[in-house]
Amino acid sequence: MKKYQKIIFRTVSVLLLVIFFLPLLTRCISFSKSDKDVRKFFKESPVKPAFKTYLIADTQIHFAEIGNDTLPTVIFVHGSPGSWDNFIDFLKNDTLLKAAHLIAVDRPGFGKSDAGNIETELEQVAYLLSPVLKLNHHKKPPILVGHSMGGPVIARMAMDFPEQVGGLVFVAGSVDPAQEKKEWFRPPMKFFGSIGFLSDEIKVSNAELMALKIELDKMLPLWKKINCPVTIIQGDADMLVPAANADFAKKMLVHNPAVKMVWLPKVNHFIPWSHPQVMRDAIVEQIRTLNSGALNVGDK
Secondary structure, three states: OHHHHHHHHHHHHHHHHHHHHHHHHHOOOOOOOOHHHHHHHOOOOOOOOEEEEEEEOOEEEEEEEEOOOOOOEEEEEOOOOOOHHHHOOHHHOHHHHHHOEEEEEOOOOOOOOOOOOOOOOHHHHHHHHHHHHOOOOOOOOOEEEEEOOHHHHHHHHHHHOHHHOOEEEEEOOOOOHHHOOOOOOHHHHHHHHHOOOOOHHHHHHHHHHHHHHHHHHHHHHHHHHOOOOEEEEEEOOOOOOOOHHHHHHHHHOOOOOOEEEEEEOOOOOOHHHHOHHHHHHHHHHHHHHHHOOOOOOOOO
């Protein structure tokens, strides 16, 4: 009996440590680079990003922009939590800078886009980010690149603004509602967020992930509106966004002949950092397709 009591005691002790000390730890973690670190990163670069904001529906949206704006535009959308600088290496890449005008956004509630303000409806998030689409001065609409939670965001943007999106690159995108399981720790995290025990990034991330299944269900009848070229990049060892998400996206895009699957064996969720070349190759290929004059499936 004493043996089982010890096991129970240790288990309860670990849970208490997680419940009470993890929230305190998250307050000390930042998911964005400091302005000083960003300046240092681009110090030796001949071209440096411009940082801009716009106001829409009482929400401030912040983004980084670099490169010749007459070239094809590529817009990067980060995961959860995260910020524009999750793609900072791409904004310094010579190959991409020669081929494209690059933009990386802070999604609503993250980074400098009204950090801490919660917006869980993907339709509204797509609307709040839609002015970025108009920053494109090329004759063809921009290519959107979304990692993780950025995946459903760019999908929703393509659904709601199909004429303004020229291509999609999903990178470990969480798009399948069937893969969104209830996680026991989400409600306690919501409570800790409400009393100020969580950082703004974690609070917003927790809220949007709790609502994600409902939001993905809303999108089910809208997938047929995605008519642009699509590249789906997925690691088959992803423990955060199961590989079934990629299969789901392909199934939902069965009407679209311009869908390419890129499977990465034994690769986890963090593709932008572990396999950036795969993403760069996919982006360059999409730019070539865009420049070739390939039409959207829905074009006449």
